[in-house]
Amino acid sequence: xxxxxxxxxxxxxxxxxxxxxxxxxxxxxxxxxxxxxxxxxxxxxxxxxxxxxxxxxxxxxxxxxxxxxxxxxxxxxxxxxxxxxxxxxxxxxxxxxxxxxxxxxxxxxxxxxxxxxxxxxxxxxxxxxxxxxxxxxxxxxxxxxxxxxxxxxxxxxxxxxxxxxxxxxxxxxxxxxxxxxxxxxxxxxxxxxxxxxxxxxxxxxxxxxxxxxxxxxxxxxxxxxxxxxxxxxxxxxxxxxxxxxxxxxxxxxxxxxxxxxxxxxxxxxxxxxxxxxxxxxxxxxxxxxxxxxxxxxxxxxxxxxxxxxxxxxxxxxxxxxxxxxxxxxxxxxxxxxxxxxxxxxxxxxxxxxxxxxxxxxxxxxxxxxxxxxxxxxxxxxxxxxxxxxxxxxxxxxxxxxxxxxxxxxxxxxxxxxxxxxxxxxxxxxxxxxxxxxxxxxxxxxxxxxxxxxxxxxxxxxxxxxxxxxxxxxxxxxxxxxxxxxxxxxxxxxxxxxxxxxxxxxxxxxxxxxxxxxxxxxxxxxxxxxxxxxxxxxxxxxxxxxxxxxxxxxxxxxxxxxxxxxxxxxxxxxxxxxxxxxxxxxxxxxxxxxxxxxxxxxxxxxxxxxxxxxxxxxxxxxxxxxxxxxxxxxx
Numbered sequence: 001x002x003x004x005x006x007x008x009x010x011x012x013x014x015x016x017x018x019x020x021x022x023x024x025x026x027x028x029x030x031x032x033x034x035x036x037x038x039x040x041x042x043x044x045x046x047x048x049x050x051x052x053x054x055x056x057x058x059x060x061x062x063x064x065x066x067x068x069x070x071x072x073x074x075x076x077x078x079x080x081x082x083x084x085x086x087x088x089x090x091x092x093x094x095x096x097x098x099x100x101x102x103x104x105x106x107x108x109x110x111x112x113x114x115x116x117x118x119x120x121x122x123x124x125x126x127x128x129x130x131x132x133x134x135x136x137x138x139x140x141x142x143x144x145x146x147x148x149x150x151x152x153x154x155x156x157x158x159x160x161x162x163x164x165x166x167x168x169x170x171x172x173x174x175x176x177x178x179x180x181x182x183x184x185x186x187x188x189x190x191x192x193x194x195x196x197x198x199x200x201x202x203x204x205x206x207x208x209x210x211x212x213x214x215x216x217x218x219x220x221x222x223x224x225x226x227x228x229x230x231x232x233x234x235x236x237x238x239x240x241x242x243x244x245x246x247x248x249x250x251x252x253x254x255x256x257x258x259x260x261x262x263x264x265x266x267x268x269x270x271x272x273x274x275x276x277x278x279x280x281x282x283x284x285x286x287x288x289x290x291x292x293x294x295x296x297x298x299x300x301x302x303x304x305x306x307x308x309x310x311x312x313x314x315x316x317x318x319x320x321x322x323x324x325x326x327x328x329x330x331x332x333x334x335x336x337x338x339x340x341x342x343x344x345x346x347x348x349x350x351x352x353x354x355x356x357x358x359x360x361x362x363x364x365x366x367x368x369x370x371x372x373x374x375x376x377x378x379x380x381x382x383x384x385x386x387x388x389x390x391x392x393x394x395x396x397x398x399x400x401x402x403x404x405x406x407x408x409x410x411x412x413x414x415x416x417x418x419x420x421x422x423x424x425x426x427x428x429x430x431x432x433x434x435x436x437x438x439x440x441x442x443x444x445x446x447x448x449x450x451x452x453x454x455x456x457x458x459x460x461x462x463x464x465x466x467x468x469x470x471x472x473x474x475x476x477x478x479x480x481x482x483x484x485x486x487x488x489x490x491x492x493x494x495x496x497x498x499x500x501x502x503x504x505x506x507x508x509x510x511x512x513x514x515x516x517x518x519x520x521x522x523x524x525x526x527x528x529x530x531x532x533x534x535x536x537x538x539x540x541x542x543x544x545x546x547x548x549x550x551x552x553x554x555x556x557x558x559x560x561x562x563x564x565x566x567x568x569x570x571x572x573x574x575x576x577x578x579x580x581x582x583x584x585x586x587x588x589x590x591x592x593x594x595x596x597x598x599x600x601x602x603x604x605x606x607x608x609x610x611x612x613x614x615x616x617x618x619x620x621x622x623x624x625x626x627x628x629x630x631x632x633x634x
Contacts, residue, residue, distance in 0.1 A: 031580035075315035090405035132499030141255025190273035304581030328436025332386025336455035386437030443487035475573035485548025565614035
């Protein structure tokens with residue numbers, strides 16, 4: 001605790017200020033504290049394990065870990081990587097370079113999809129939002145270079161610096177290719193010209209935040225007409241044969257409607273050069289150490305990172321992503337206690353029961369809507385710790401002696417793509433987890449109506465068997481309540497108990513909920529912080545969830561004997577403790593659906609009477625807001 005700051009004026013600084021003064025951000029990371037500290041602890045633990053696996057000093061009965069270890073060794077083989085240099089990707093770049101027309105592109109599209117070449121669109125198979133038992137083919141616009149469409153405005157202060165760093169990086173990497181100096185200049189000019197074209201059409205982060213608007217089922221013929229002269233129907237038939245769908249769910253309708261504006265014969269050469277450069281740049285992590293380092297320049301500039309991670313960290317992070325499920329199961333079985341699991345599962349059930357109680361007492365819902373909300377809570381599935389088994393897909397992620405690092409990664413990446421596309425026409429597998437066991441995070445999946453709490457987050461300060469009940473409620477309890485509340489945020493509220501996009505509300509109830517949502521937008525909107533202003537609409541879903549998480553845990557606090565509300569609020573502030581590079585914080589402010597950590601710590605408590613009672617907060621204190629401005633939705 002920082003005794004120089006009154007908790008009634010700044011809860012976040014009073015709890016964390018002394019630590020924030022002393023904390024040092026690691027050179028290879030944009031932040032430290034809270035989630036990041038736990039993540040670093042898990043990373044160190046598993047890095048040591050993989051080093052032991054590679055040396056033959058440790059074994060596990062999870063068979064897929066053997067192949068993950070072989071992949072780890074490919075990453076660690078510096079001599080081979082450096083000797084290979086850029087050569088492993090040159091055949092792929094030659095494929096792109098050989099395109100002379102859209103007809104050539106149409107003939108090559110299946111290979112390009114499995115080779116993960118940058119395309120003028122993105123496609124995949126996802127759970128159908130209106131029928132959560134089935135999958136649908138989804139279509140999106142292409143990726144852009146800058147973090148968001150808003151960055152392309154000439155007045156945006158980060159536009160010129162970021163594009164400058166990106167160009168510097170691209171120039172240095174292209175110098176390793178067979179392209180002449182004149183060709184390299186042309187490829188770069190065309191890359192930025194094509195990127196600026198597509199940025200006019202793709203969704204902004206604010207638009208993506210309205211998840212429900214992703215669902216735009218459209219007849220294939222209509223989509224194909226928008227995308228001509230690209231042969232979409234031929235592509236779909238090649239991918240799915242007789243199972244080719246007649247409906248596509250268009251997640252990014254403006255980009256698809258305006259597809260011909262950026263992908264046409266006139267711009268085709270620009271596209272080819274853009275695809276060449278973008279495919280090369282995203283492949284640099286799997287090439288030589290020099291190319292890997294060069295390829296990280298842009299990200300380091302965006303995040304304010306001083307130094308790239310060590311080779312050991314790089315190797316662990318790559319395998320932790322590619323072999324995420326088996327590594328998560330290994331972590332859970334090795335380091336997660338069953339006693340803790342039982343305790344937290346019991347807490348989840350208590351939170352769900354308390355949430356139902358709060359729904360019955362809700363003042364703006366009709367009995368019919370209350371019944372539907374309680375049904376949704378009653379059918380919500382809990383995924384705690386780690387999965388019971390590893391899916392068969394990972395058994396196919398085999399690494400051969402003759403593989404280069406790049407070829408091993410490319411083959412596994414293609415297997416992942418094929419697995420995703422193979423799901424069309426199959427029933428949704430509800431045993432899959434949204435997050436692996438070694439991830440320090442938690443989530444709610446509206447299409448599954450499930451909540452996932454990986455083993456790695458169930459540590460201090462979020463949770464410990466040795467912490468007071470009040471501390472656990474202010475930590476993991478509030479996080480669990482947060483995830484439950486996503487079932488009733490501005491996005492989750494549009495999905496029923498089966499995970500289907502459906503209107504289960506009475507009209508007047510939903511209108512009242514929208515009024516609360518608008519008030520939540522206004523509570524955060526325009527707050528100046530980290531060199532910018534909070535966009536209340538961008539962060540509203542997470543703020544509704546924070547509000548709900550605190551409401552339900554405070555309800556439980558009221559059932560404890562002599563509850564220590566101060567311990568609850570202090571640990572609430574502690575879990576949001578974070579010290580980060582200003583570049584990173586500014587990036588998050590403009591693009592992340594979560595509010596800055598200090599605002600999450602300080603604004604949410606002000607809505608609840610228990611906050612004012614716990615620390616005798618008066619109207620003269622900075623952490624006070626008038627009763628008529630306080631918001632409690634759930």
